[in-house]
Amino acid sequence: MSTTDALVQLSFQIQRILAEAGIERDLSIAQLRLLGIVRDRPAGMLHLGGHLGLDRSAMAGLVSGAEERGLVRSLPSPRDSRVVLVESTPRGRRVAQECAREIERQVAELIAGLSATDQELLTALAAEPLP
Amino acid sequence: MSTTDALVQLSFQIQRILAEAGIERDLSIAQLRLLGIVRDRPAGMLHLGGHLGLDRSAMAGLVSGAEERGLVRSLPSPRDSRVVLVESTPRGRRVAQECAREIERQVAELIAGLSATDQELLTALAAEPLP
Protein backbone atom coordinates (compact mmCIF):
# COMPACT_ATOMS: atom_id res chain seq x y z
CA MET A 1 0.00 0.00 0.00
CA SER A 2 1.35 3.40 -0.95
CA THR A 3 2.06 6.18 1.49
CA THR A 4 -0.77 8.18 0.01
CA ASP A 5 -3.28 5.34 0.25
CA ALA A 6 -2.37 4.61 3.84
CA LEU A 7 -2.70 8.23 4.92
CA VAL A 8 -5.91 8.77 2.97
CA GLN A 9 -7.53 5.67 4.44
CA LEU A 10 -6.38 6.64 7.91
CA SER A 11 -7.80 10.12 7.45
CA PHE A 12 -11.22 8.70 6.56
CA GLN A 13 -11.20 6.57 9.67
CA ILE A 14 -10.32 9.55 11.84
CA GLN A 15 -13.01 11.66 10.21
CA ARG A 16 -15.56 8.93 10.84
CA ILE A 17 -14.59 8.90 14.51
CA LEU A 18 -15.04 12.67 14.66
CA ALA A 19 -18.39 12.56 12.87
CA GLU A 20 -19.75 9.86 15.14
CA ALA A 21 -18.60 11.54 18.32
CA GLY A 22 -20.35 14.68 17.08
CA ILE A 23 -23.54 12.97 15.94
CA GLU A 24 -24.12 11.53 19.40
CA ARG A 25 -24.23 15.10 20.68
CA ASP A 26 -25.91 16.69 17.67
CA LEU A 27 -22.71 18.45 16.61
CA SER A 28 -21.21 18.70 13.14
CA ILE A 29 -17.48 18.30 12.64
CA ALA A 30 -17.29 22.04 11.93
CA GLN A 31 -19.04 22.88 15.19
CA LEU A 32 -16.68 20.54 16.99
CA ARG A 33 -13.69 22.34 15.54
CA LEU A 34 -15.21 25.70 16.39
CA LEU A 35 -15.59 24.68 20.03
CA GLY A 36 -12.00 23.51 20.05
CA ILE A 37 -10.77 26.89 18.91
CA VAL A 38 -12.83 29.08 21.24
CA ARG A 39 -12.41 26.79 24.22
CA ASP A 40 -9.78 28.94 25.91
CA ARG A 41 -10.46 32.41 24.59
CA PRO A 42 -12.91 34.26 22.32
CA ALA A 43 -12.08 34.82 18.66
CA GLY A 44 -13.48 36.98 15.87
CA MET A 45 -15.44 35.46 13.00
CA LEU A 46 -12.80 36.22 10.40
CA HIS A 47 -10.09 34.67 12.49
CA LEU A 48 -12.21 31.57 12.99
CA GLY A 49 -12.99 31.37 9.29
CA GLY A 50 -9.29 31.45 8.55
CA HIS A 51 -8.66 28.50 10.83
CA LEU A 52 -11.60 26.47 9.58
CA GLY A 53 -11.28 27.33 5.90
CA LEU A 54 -14.73 28.91 5.78
CA ASP A 55 -15.82 32.24 4.37
CA ARG A 56 -17.71 34.85 6.37
CA SER A 57 -21.21 33.78 5.43
CA ALA A 58 -20.49 30.14 6.23
CA MET A 59 -19.01 31.24 9.55
CA ALA A 60 -22.17 33.20 10.32
CA GLY A 61 -24.25 30.07 9.73
CA LEU A 62 -21.94 27.89 11.77
CA VAL A 63 -21.86 30.27 14.73
CA SER A 64 -25.59 30.83 14.57
CA GLY A 65 -26.19 27.07 14.72
CA ALA A 66 -23.80 26.69 17.64
CA GLU A 67 -25.46 29.62 19.38
CA GLU A 68 -28.92 28.07 19.02
CA ARG A 69 -27.56 24.96 20.70
CA GLY A 70 -26.23 27.06 23.57
CA LEU A 71 -22.60 26.14 22.81
CA VAL A 72 -21.20 29.60 22.09
CA ARG A 73 -22.11 33.20 22.67
CA SER A 74 -21.41 36.27 20.55
CA LEU A 75 -20.27 39.53 21.97
CA PRO A 76 -19.03 42.74 20.37
CA SER A 77 -15.31 43.36 20.50
CA PRO A 78 -14.51 46.24 22.82
CA ARG A 79 -11.66 47.28 20.55
CA ASP A 80 -13.43 47.26 17.16
CA SER A 81 -17.19 47.26 17.18
CA ARG A 82 -17.36 45.75 13.71
CA VAL A 83 -15.85 42.57 15.12
CA VAL A 84 -18.03 39.92 16.72
CA LEU A 85 -16.19 37.82 19.24
CA VAL A 86 -17.35 34.24 19.69
CA GLU A 87 -16.81 32.66 23.06
CA SER A 88 -17.62 29.24 24.43
CA THR A 89 -20.36 28.81 27.00
CA PRO A 90 -19.74 26.48 29.96
CA ARG A 91 -22.02 24.01 28.21
CA GLY A 92 -19.94 24.32 25.02
CA ARG A 93 -16.80 23.58 26.97
CA ARG A 94 -18.40 20.61 28.65
CA VAL A 95 -19.73 19.11 25.41
CA ALA A 96 -16.41 19.73 23.67
CA GLN A 97 -14.56 17.96 26.42
CA GLU A 98 -16.92 15.01 26.32
CA CYS A 99 -16.35 14.73 22.59
CA ALA A 100 -12.62 15.05 23.00
CA ARG A 101 -12.58 12.21 25.50
CA GLU A 102 -14.71 10.04 23.26
CA ILE A 103 -12.51 10.81 20.26
CA GLU A 104 -9.40 10.02 22.22
CA ARG A 105 -10.89 6.73 23.25
CA GLN A 106 -11.77 5.81 19.68
CA VAL A 107 -8.41 6.88 18.28
CA ALA A 108 -6.65 4.91 20.98
CA GLU A 109 -8.71 1.90 19.98
CA LEU A 110 -7.92 2.47 16.32
CA ILE A 111 -4.19 2.30 16.92
CA ALA A 112 -4.35 -0.23 19.73
CA GLY A 113 -2.68 -2.77 17.47
CA LEU A 114 0.56 -0.80 17.55
CA SER A 115 3.11 -1.19 20.31
CA ALA A 116 3.48 1.71 22.73
CA THR A 117 6.73 2.62 21.02
CA ASP A 118 5.11 2.63 17.60
CA GLN A 119 2.22 4.72 18.86
CA GLU A 120 4.65 7.35 20.08
CA LEU A 121 6.49 7.17 16.81
CA LEU A 122 3.29 7.58 14.82
CA THR A 123 2.37 10.61 16.91
CA ALA A 124 5.73 12.22 16.33
CA LEU A 125 5.62 11.53 12.59
CA ALA A 126 2.01 12.68 12.24
CA ALA A 127 2.75 15.88 14.14
CA GLU A 128 5.74 16.67 11.97
CA PRO A 129 3.96 17.70 8.73
CA LEU A 130 1.78 20.22 10.55
CA PRO A 131 2.63 23.80 9.68
CA MET B 1 0.79 17.39 21.18
CA SER B 2 -1.27 14.28 21.89
CA THR B 3 -1.55 11.32 19.57
CA THR B 4 -5.18 12.17 18.96
CA ASP B 5 -4.46 15.81 18.14
CA ALA B 6 -1.68 14.89 15.75
CA LEU B 7 -3.78 12.36 13.87
CA VAL B 8 -6.85 14.60 13.78
CA GLN B 9 -4.86 17.53 12.43
CA LEU B 10 -3.19 15.31 9.87
CA SER B 11 -6.56 13.95 8.79
CA PHE B 12 -7.84 17.46 8.13
CA GLN B 13 -4.82 18.24 6.01
CA ILE B 14 -5.32 15.08 3.98
CA GLN B 15 -9.01 15.82 3.54
CA ARG B 16 -8.21 19.31 2.35
CA ILE B 17 -5.83 17.86 -0.24
CA LEU B 18 -8.57 15.51 -1.44
CA ALA B 19 -11.18 18.25 -1.57
CA GLU B 20 -8.92 20.58 -3.55
CA ALA B 21 -7.88 17.92 -6.03
CA GLY B 22 -11.57 17.21 -6.56
CA ILE B 23 -12.70 20.84 -6.81
CA GLU B 24 -10.29 21.46 -9.66
CA ARG B 25 -12.14 18.76 -11.61
CA ASP B 26 -15.64 19.48 -10.25
CA LEU B 27 -15.64 16.29 -8.18
CA SER B 28 -16.74 15.84 -4.59
CA ILE B 29 -14.72 13.69 -2.23
CA ALA B 30 -17.50 11.10 -2.36
CA GLN B 31 -17.39 11.00 -6.18
CA LEU B 32 -13.62 10.63 -5.96
CA ARG B 33 -13.96 7.65 -3.65
CA LEU B 34 -16.64 6.15 -5.86
CA LEU B 35 -14.33 6.32 -8.87
CA GLY B 36 -11.60 4.69 -6.83
CA ILE B 37 -13.82 1.74 -6.00
CA VAL B 38 -15.25 1.08 -9.46
CA ARG B 39 -11.98 1.75 -11.23
CA ASP B 40 -11.19 -1.90 -11.80
CA ARG B 41 -14.57 -3.60 -11.79
CA PRO B 42 -18.27 -2.72 -11.55
CA ALA B 43 -20.03 -2.86 -8.18
CA GLY B 44 -23.66 -2.78 -7.02
CA MET B 45 -25.10 0.24 -5.28
CA LEU B 46 -25.51 -1.49 -1.94
CA HIS B 47 -21.95 -2.73 -1.99
CA LEU B 48 -20.73 0.76 -2.80
CA GLY B 49 -22.85 2.27 -0.05
CA GLY B 50 -21.31 -0.12 2.43
CA HIS B 51 -17.82 0.98 1.46
CA LEU B 52 -18.64 4.68 1.48
CA GLY B 53 -20.86 4.70 4.54
CA LEU B 54 -23.85 5.95 2.55
CA ASP B 55 -27.41 4.68 2.46
CA ARG B 56 -29.21 3.71 -0.74
CA SER B 57 -30.79 7.04 -1.48
CA ALA B 58 -27.53 8.89 -0.97
CA MET B 59 -25.85 6.37 -3.28
CA ALA B 60 -28.50 6.98 -5.93
CA GLY B 61 -27.79 10.70 -5.79
CA LEU B 62 -24.04 10.19 -5.86
CA VAL B 63 -24.14 7.84 -8.83
CA SER B 64 -26.61 10.02 -10.66
CA GLY B 65 -24.30 13.02 -10.26
CA ALA B 66 -21.29 11.01 -11.42
CA GLU B 67 -23.30 9.71 -14.36
CA GLU B 68 -24.28 13.23 -15.45
CA ARG B 69 -20.60 14.11 -15.47
CA GLY B 70 -19.88 11.11 -17.66
CA LEU B 71 -17.70 9.44 -15.04
CA VAL B 72 -19.65 6.25 -14.49
CA ARG B 73 -22.30 4.21 -16.23
CA SER B 74 -25.07 2.07 -14.77
CA LEU B 75 -25.99 -1.34 -16.10
CA PRO B 76 -28.29 -4.05 -14.85
CA SER B 77 -26.65 -7.04 -13.23
CA PRO B 78 -27.04 -10.12 -15.43
CA ARG B 79 -27.39 -12.28 -12.30
CA ASP B 80 -30.02 -10.32 -10.38
CA SER B 81 -32.00 -7.77 -12.28
CA ARG B 82 -32.79 -5.83 -9.11
CA VAL B 83 -29.11 -4.95 -8.85
CA VAL B 84 -27.66 -1.96 -10.68
CA LEU B 85 -23.98 -2.30 -11.40
CA VAL B 86 -21.95 0.90 -11.57
CA GLU B 87 -18.90 0.89 -13.78
CA SER B 88 -16.32 3.54 -14.57
CA THR B 89 -16.22 5.13 -18.00
CA PRO B 90 -12.84 5.70 -19.65
CA ARG B 91 -13.26 9.36 -18.78
CA GLY B 92 -13.93 8.44 -15.16
CA ARG B 93 -10.77 6.39 -15.06
CA ARG B 94 -8.77 9.21 -16.59
CA VAL B 95 -10.08 11.86 -14.21
CA ALA B 96 -9.60 9.54 -11.24
CA GLN B 97 -6.02 8.93 -12.22
CA GLU B 98 -5.34 12.63 -12.67
CA CYS B 99 -6.70 13.24 -9.20
CA ALA B 100 -4.73 10.38 -7.73
CA ARG B 101 -1.52 11.81 -9.18
CA GLU B 102 -2.30 15.27 -7.87
CA ILE B 103 -3.15 13.87 -4.44
CA GLU B 104 0.04 11.87 -4.36
CA ARG B 105 2.00 14.96 -5.24
CA GLN B 106 0.36 16.98 -2.46
CA VAL B 107 0.74 14.25 0.13
CA ALA B 108 4.38 13.84 -0.81
CA GLU B 109 4.82 17.57 -0.32
CA LEU B 110 3.02 17.43 3.01
CA ILE B 111 5.44 14.87 4.41
CA ALA B 112 8.48 16.13 2.54
CA GLY B 113 9.97 17.27 5.83
CA LEU B 114 10.41 13.68 6.92
CA SER B 115 13.43 11.61 5.97
CA ALA B 116 12.86 8.78 3.50
CA THR B 117 13.13 6.32 6.34
CA ASP B 118 10.55 8.17 8.40
CA GLN B 119 8.21 8.38 5.43
CA GLU B 120 8.33 4.62 5.05
CA LEU B 121 7.81 4.24 8.76
CA LEU B 122 4.83 6.55 8.71
CA THR B 123 3.32 4.59 5.84
CA ALA B 124 3.72 1.32 7.65
CA LEU B 125 2.29 2.70 10.88
CA ALA B 126 -0.61 4.43 9.13
CA ALA B 127 -1.46 1.27 7.19
CA GLU B 128 -1.47 -0.85 10.33
CA PRO B 129 -4.73 0.39 11.93
CA LEU B 130 -6.71 -0.32 8.77
CA PRO B 131 -9.13 -3.18 9.15
Add this chain to the structure above:
DNA sequence: TATTGTTATACTCTATAACTATA
Protein backbone atom coordinates in the same frame (compact mmCIF):
# COMPACT_ATOMS: atom_id res chain seq x y z
C1' DT C 1 -12.69 53.53 0.93
C1' DA C 2 -11.76 49.28 3.24
C1' DT C 3 -13.23 45.98 6.59
C1' DT C 4 -16.46 43.01 9.40
C1' DG C 5 -20.56 40.73 9.50
C1' DT C 6 -25.40 39.56 8.02
C1' DT C 7 -28.90 38.15 4.90
C1' DA C 8 -31.09 36.21 0.75
C1' DT C 9 -30.43 32.73 -2.22
C1' DA C 10 -28.79 28.60 -4.41
C1' DC C 11 -26.40 24.26 -4.70
C1' DT C 12 -24.47 19.94 -2.87
C1' DC C 13 -24.62 16.14 0.21
C1' DT C 14 -27.11 13.10 2.98
C1' DA C 15 -31.11 10.89 5.40
C1' DT C 16 -36.14 9.30 6.01
C1' DA C 17 -40.16 7.55 4.11
C1' DA C 18 -43.01 5.87 0.52
C1' DC C 19 -42.81 3.55 -3.66
C1' DT C 20 -41.66 0.04 -7.67
C1' DA C 21 -39.76 -4.04 -9.37
C1' DT C 22 -37.63 -8.33 -8.72
C1' DA C 23 -36.30 -12.52 -5.91
Add this chain to the structure above:
DNA sequence: TATAGTTATAGAGTATAACAATA
Protein backbone atom coordinates in the same frame (compact mmCIF):
# COMPACT_ATOMS: atom_id res chain seq x y z
C1' DT D 1 -41.99 -11.46 2.28
C1' DA D 2 -37.53 -9.67 1.67
C1' DT D 3 -34.32 -7.12 -1.09
C1' DA D 4 -32.35 -3.44 -4.54
C1' DG D 5 -33.04 0.70 -6.04
C1' DT D 6 -35.64 5.31 -7.03
C1' DT D 7 -38.02 9.42 -5.88
C1' DA D 8 -39.96 13.21 -3.09
C1' DT D 9 -38.74 15.80 0.44
C1' DA D 10 -36.23 17.94 4.18
C1' DG D 11 -32.16 19.52 6.66
C1' DA D 12 -27.32 20.79 7.16
C1' DG D 13 -23.26 22.93 5.23
C1' DT D 14 -21.18 26.08 2.26
C1' DA D 15 -20.64 29.71 -1.41
C1' DT D 16 -21.85 34.18 -4.02
C1' DA D 17 -23.71 38.58 -4.05
C1' DA D 18 -25.88 42.54 -2.12
C1' DC D 19 -26.24 44.96 1.99
C1' DA D 20 -25.32 47.63 6.67
C1' DA D 21 -22.33 49.36 10.07
C1' DT D 22 -17.94 50.75 11.53
C1' DA D 23 -13.00 52.10 10.85
